[in-house]
Amino acid sequence: xxxxxxxxxxxxxxxxxxxxxxxxxxxxxxxxxxxxxxxxxxxxxxxxxxxxxxxxxxxxxxxxxxxxxxxxxxxxxxxxxxxxxxxxxxxxxxxxxxxx
Amino acid sequence: xxxxxxxxxxxxxxxxxxxxxxxxxxxxxxxxxxxxxxxxxxxxxxxxxxxxxxxxxxxxxxxxxxxxxxxxxxxxxxxxxxxxxxxxxxxxxxxxxxxxxxxxxxxxxxxxxxxxxxxxxxxxxxxxxxxxxxxxxxxxxxxxxxxxxxxxxxxxxxxxxxxxxxxxxxxxxxxxxx
Numbered sequence: 001x002x003x004x005x006x007x008x009x010x011x012x013x014x015x016x017x018x019x020x021x022x023x024x025x026x027x028x029x030x031x032x033x034x035x036x037x038x039x040x041x042x043x044x045x046x047x048x049x050x051x052x053x054x055x056x057x058x059x060x061x062x063x064x065x066x067x068x069x070x071x072x073x074x075x076x077x078x079x080x081x082x083x084x085x086x087x088x089x090x091x092x093x094x095x096x097x098x099x100x
Numbered sequence: 101x102x103x104x105x106x107x108x109x110x111x112x113x114x115x116x117x118x119x120x121x122x123x124x125x126x127x128x129x130x131x132x133x134x135x136x137x138x139x140x141x142x143x144x145x146x147x148x149x150x151x152x153x154x155x156x157x158x159x160x161x162x163x164x165x166x167x168x169x170x171x172x173x174x175x176x177x178x179x180x181x182x183x184x185x186x187x188x189x190x191x192x193x194x195x196x197x198x199x200x201x202x203x204x205x206x207x208x209x210x211x212x213x214x215x216x217x218x219x220x221x222x223x224x225x226x227x228x229x230x231x232x233x234x235x236x237x238x239x240x241x242x243x244x245x246x247x248x249x250x251x252x253x254x255x256x257x258x259x260x261x262x263x264x265x266x267x268x269x270x271x272x273x274x275x276x277x278x
Contacts, residue, residue, distance in 0.1 A: 066161055
């Protein structure tokens with residue numbers, strides 16, 4: 001039996017990789033996928049705690065988080081298409097309207 | 101005992117490797133494919149944690165639906181010739197890595213402070229054979245979490261309408277219907 005802490009450390013690692021992706025990447029699509037990765041890492045932690053307590057409630061939470069992720073992907077990609085139509089780029093450094 | 105450990109470490113290495121390759125790619129299509137590798141590895145971990153139904157959902161919804169949506173958008177955007185060097189950023193690359201690693205260490209400290217309740221071997225409780233099956237998850241979802249479950253349908257409806265409204269082309273742009 002793999003100790004439960006290993007799953008949690010893996011989850012933290014995935015979340016940190018997602019954070020690095022959001023901070024480092026300039027490509028809007030990859031930033032978006034890194035956000036999805038962070039959602040997945042949180043899901044893994046929820047599933048782990050659900051297994052630890054022997055309680056299926058966590059699975060219902062993960063189900064709802066999956067729904068939120070799907071909705072977020074749909075709206076976010078629509079926004080991305082809108083931005084690309086106006087600016088002809090998806091480089092995150094080019095979106096500095098509020099900075100000027 | 102041993103086979104479980106091997107499966108865990110293989111899946112963990114695949115999940116982390118796929119995630120790292122995902123954020124390192126320049127080509128977004130390759131990035132999506134690496135993310136799918138990471139997702140499949142995570143689904144294996146879910147199954148190992150006896151969450152069979154959620155593991156199947158992860159593959160069907162994420163790898164099947166959301167990633168295809170990403171691929172379609174990449175196809176629509178026509179990104180050929182775009183350059184993504186992060187040279188314009190004010191913060192140096194090393195500082196970003198250091199910030200992220202500090203954040204990771206902080207998470208590890210939080211994990212280390214977990215105190216397992218007594219009566220759990222290895223931090224895990226004994227569970228029934230049907231734990232995580234479709235029947236058990238559905239019973240919980242439709243009895244105790246019926247109201248949140250119904251609310252998700254409204255969330256999806258709002259997302260659909262929002263996506264269509266945002267991505268719709270203004271009529272004055274082209275004069276066409278699309």
